[in-house]
Amino acid sequence: MSTVFGVPTQALFGQLLIGLINGSFYAMLSLGLSVIFGLLNIINFAHGAQYMMGAFAAYFLLQWAGLGYWWALLVAPVVVGLLGVVLERTMIRRLYHLDHLYGLLLTFGFALVIQGMFRHEFGSSGLPYAMPALLSGGHNLGFMFLPNYRAWVIVFSLGLCFGTWYVIERTKLGSYLRAATENPALVQAFGVNVPRMVTLTYGFGVALAGVAGVLAAPIYQVNPLMGADLIIVVFAVVVIGGLGSIMGSIVTGFALGVVEGLTKVFYPEASNTVIFVIMAVVLVFRPTGLFGREH
Amino acid sequence: MNRILAIVVAMALALATSSAQAQISDGVIKIGVLNDQSGTYADLAGPGSVVAARMAVEDFGAAAKGMKVEILSADHQNKPDVGSNIARQWYDVDKVDLILDVPTSSVVLAVNQITREKNKAFIVSTGATSDLTGKACSPNAIHWTYDTWALANGTGSAIVKTGGDTWFFLTADYAFGHALERDTEAVVVKNGGKVLGKVRHPFPSSDFSSFLLQAQASKAKIIGLANAGADTTNAIKQGAEFGIAKGGQQFAGLLVFLTDVHALGLEKAQGLVLTEAFYWDLNDKTRAWSKRFAERHRGAMPTMVQAGVYSATLHYLKAIEALKSDDGPKVIAKMKEMPTDDPLFGKGAVRADGRKIHPMYLFEVKKPAESKGAWDYYKVRATIPADQAFRPIDQGDCPLVKK
Numbered sequence: 073m074s075t076v077f078g079v080p081t082q083a084l085f086g087q088l089l090i091g092l093i094n095g096s097f098y099a100m101l102s103l104g105l106s107v108i109f110g111l112l113n114i115i116n117f118a119h120g121a122q123y124m125m126g127a128f129a130a131y132f133l134l135q136w137a138g139l140g141y142w143w144a145l146l147v148a149p150v151v152v153g154l155l156g157v158v159l160e161r162t163m164i165r166r167l168y169h170l171d172h173l174y175g176l177l178l179t180f181g182f183a184l185v186i187q188g189m190f191r192h193e194f195g196s197s198g199l200p201y202a203m204p205a206l207l208s209g210g211h212n213l214g215f216m217f218l219p220n221y222r223a224w225v226i227v228f229s230l231g232l233c234f235g236t237w238y239v240i241e242r243t244k245l246g247s248y249l250r251a252a253t254e255n256p257a258l259v260q261a262f263g264v265n266v267p268r269m270v271t272l273t274y275g276f277g278v279a280l281a282g283v284a285g286v287l288a289a290p291i292y293q294v295n296p297l298m299g300a301d302l303i304i305v306v307f308a309v310v311v312i313g314g315l316g317s318i319m320g321s322i323v324t325g326f327a328l329g330v331v332e333g334l335t336k337v338f339y340p341e342a343s344n345t346v347i348f349v350i351m352a353v354v355l356v357f358r359p360t361g362l363f364g365r366e367h
Numbered sequence: 368m369n370r371i372l373a374i375v376v377a378m379a380l381a382l383a384t385s386s387a388q389a390q391i392s393d394g395v396i397k398i399g400v401l402n403d404q405s406g407t408y409a410d411l412a413g414p415g416s417v418v419a420a421r422m423a424v425e426d427f428g429a430a431a432k433g434m435k436v437e438i439l440s441a442d443h444q445n446k447p448d449v450g451s452n453i454a455r456q457w458y459d460v461d462k463v464d465l466i467l468d469v470p471t472s473s474v475v476l477a478v479n480q481i482t483r484e485k486n487k488a489f490i491v492s493t494g495a496t497s498d499l500t501g502k503a504c505s506p507n508a509i510h511w512t513y514d515t516w517a518l519a520n521g522t523g524s525a526i527v528k529t530g531g532d533t534w535f536f537l538t539a540d541y542a543f544g545h546a547l548e549r550d551t552e553a554v555v556v557k558n559g560g561k562v563l564g565k566v567r568h569p570f571p572s573s574d575f576s577s578f579l580l581q582a583q584a585s586k587a588k589i590i591g592l593a594n595a596g597a598d599t600t601n602a603i604k605q606g607a608e609f610g611i612a613k614g615g616q617q618f619a620g621l622l623v624f625l626t627d628v629h630a631l632g633l634e635k636a637q638g639l640v641l642t643e644a645f646y647w648d649l650n651d652k653t654r655a656w657s658k659r660f661a662e663r664h665r666g667a668m669p670t671m672v673q674a675g676v677y678s679a680t681l682h683y684l685k686a687i688e689a690l691k692s693d694d695g696p697k698v699i700a701k702m703k704e705m706p707t708d709d710p711l712f713g714k715g716a717v718r719a720d721g722r723k724i725h726p727m728y729l730f731e732v733k734k735p736a737e738s739k740g741a742w743d744y745y746k747v748r749a750t751i752p753a754d755q756a757f758r759p760i761d762q763g764d765c766p767l768v769k770k
Contacts, residue, residue: 080584082584083580083581083584086577086580086584087577087580090576090577090580091577093576094574094576191405191409195409195410196405196406196407196409196410196413196597198597198600198630199630200604200630200631200632200635203608210608210609210610216580216583217583217609217610217614219608219609219610221608222576222608291604291605291608292573292574292601293573293597293600293601293604293630295597297405297406298573301571301573302573333577336577336578337577337581340540340566340567340568340569340577340578341540341567341569343568343569344569344572
């Protein structure tokens with residue numbers, strides 16, 4: 073069996089695949105953040121809490137309405153997205169003309185409040201959410217045992233990420249959104265309802281977080297703190313990829329998931345910090361991020 | 368004239384009694400419950416420990432005996448620097464006499480140091496490291512409910528003796544994980560087993576997939592989980608996903624609490640073998656107390672460490688009553704002198720090295736069909752008598768123990 077730096081290649085492939093799976097979550101969440109920042113100039117610190125609300129929405133749908141995982145995939149993001157729309161309409165909208173910092177503070181405070189409420193109600197140990205029967209079990213690929221559900225996560229997130237990229241970069245609707253960011257007054261003069269588009273875009277970014285939460289529910293505990301742990305890493309991913317670059321956040325999300333996976337093999341104690349080390353290095357040499365544009 | 372004399376005498380007597388009270392520092396016994404109120408370890412101790420401490424003060428009848436007891440609580444967030452700051456402030460500014468509970472062994476060791484400097488008292492219920500009664504033993508501290516040595520001795524040796532002789536450790540990368548891994552490895556090797564590998568994961572972690580992959584590759588029969596709380600439950604949950612059991616491997620939960628089994632559900636947790644010092648359904652006395660606890664703690668049954676906080680507070684107050692003083696090391700010495708007796712742990716004692724002795728129990732998690740309802744999770748596999756459950760006093764390298 074050949075080895076790379078003392079680790080058998082078989083084990084390495086397994087870890088790369090695991091890294092891709094984690095990268096899927098990073099990609100989906102950083103995509104939502106990038107969409108919201110790129111098009112709205114809001115640093116949405118509530119993203120982690122909205123991811124958590126998506127997971128809880130799936131849990132409630134199962135407990136109270138008996139709606140299973142597949143329904144949750146459709147309904148939970150809509151619910152979370154609507155809550156995001158309400159938040160934008162009532163509070164965030166008032167901060168557009170101010171410095172970025174105020175939006176950050178508002179969404180951060182919102183996240184703390186929501187997480188505190190959930191933790192008060194549900195404790196911090198987490199609630200169980202059953203894996204959908206269709207996706208349980210797995211396949212032995214030879215170099216590792218790949219659970220079906222994890223394969224599904226990769227497939228779904230790739231589809232969602234590239235679908236979103238296509239809509240924003242290649243369709244007419246996307247072009248309106250991009251134009252509205254650059255010059256909202258002019259676009260509005262052309263008769264496009266810019267405020268409504270902004271609201272719906274925020275709702276869409278939040279719905280992306282919600283759907284990531286539903287995907288996470290069967291494998292990570294449905295836990296009020298699940299977003300808090302993840303959001304910091306996701307912000308690092310977004311900064312590395314370039315704030316506002318859609319393709320950048322997708323590619324960087326997957327790539328950093330793989331890097332983290334490799335670190336877990338060679339020096340697991342550092343796996344929590346390797347992404348931040350990379351962020352520091354990237355910021356020194358390319359302050360706008362790997363794919364970012366000057367803002 | 369006689370009247371004035373009588374009033375003066377009465378006042379003198381009144382002043383005399385309050386000066387006797389002055390032996391209790393500031394006239395109030397202040398107990399600080401320091402633990403994780405919001406993170407990984409919040410459900411197994413957290414606000415429940417504060418409830419347990421209050422119950423102990425009420426059951427002791429402090430008010431009726433004229434003893435003023437105040438309970439404070441704070442969240443150390445599992446960080447030694449935060450815990451140290453709170454401890455210093457409590458001792459220096461708030462005049463706290465006893466710090467109690469403290470999960471997270473790195474915080475335990477830090478607060479232990481500070482308590483020694485300030486010459487106060489420290490009783491650990493939730494923290495696990497056996498170093499507290501070993502290298503780090505102190506005349507100001509008592510280790511109450513359990514420790515890593517007792518866990519290794521209970522779960523570790525039970526598993527090796529029933530055929531689990533090759534191990535792979537999944538260890539939380541901080542003081543507690545290291546201590547538990549060290550103590551369990553010693554037990555495994557002593558009983559003829561082998562450790563095939565270990566991996567240290569960051570504390571806390573939510574994704575164990577790559578560590579589980581390494582555990583699978585090692586082909587060890589037993590995957591020892593040297594972690595606790597959400598780390599343990601996540602590892603077990605994800606292990607089910609990766610087909611650990613189908614591959615012929617088994618998890619050994621080295622530290623599992625009732626709240627972890629509740630969070631996992633019996634479907635995933637059934638068959639787990641674990642060592643604990645207390646279970647709510649052991650006998651009538653534990654059942655009665657646990658019901659009272661659950662009424663004050665959102666219907667959740669107590670874990671062994673919450674029961675430990677109750678038991679420790681009771682014994683502490685008894686010692687103060689006998690000693691009529693709350694001076695740190697003196698009360699600790701008195702607690703070692705007096706045998707312990709409470710409805711939760713029965714009769715026991717505190718040794719010279721600060722280790723409290725009581726029987727430990729080996730439990731097995733019931734199958735879903737065997738459980739009659741919520742919180743009915745354990746069946747007793749064995750009882751380890753008090754004199755065998757903990758590390759022998761001469762093996763700990765504790766400087767307080769005369770050789």
